[in-house]
Amino acid sequence: MPLPKSTWIKSSYSSSDGCVEVKDENGFVLVRDSKNPHVGPLKIPKADWEVFIDGVRAGEFDPF
Numbered sequence: 001m002p003l004p005k006s007t008w009i010k011s012s013y014s015s016s017d018g019c020v021e022v023k024d025e026n027g028f029v030l031v032r033d034s035k036n037p038h039v040g041p042l043k044i045p046k047a048d049w050e051v052f053i054d055g056v057r058a059g060e061f062d063p064f
Contacts, residue, residue, distance in 0.1 A: 010034065 008021040018035035029049040030041035044052075055061060 008032070008034075 006023065006025065008023045011020045011022075013019070014034075018033060021032050021034050021037075023030050024046070027046050029044045029046055031044060032041035033039065
């Protein structure tokens with residue numbers, strides 16, 4: 001799923017305690033903690049992000 005440019009998207013797994021937000025920016029995916037946006041986001045190359053998401057969907061990071 002493509003990310004809208006210049007818009008922070010809240011994780012669908014968010015809770016009232018906070019969440020992870022992402023956005024697409026010039027070939028990178030920016031990831032931040034919504035409770036601490038002043039800390040600054042992680043800047044991940046889009047290709048690496050896509051590999052990570054594919055791994056999540058394939059269950060590569062499931063604890064069991």
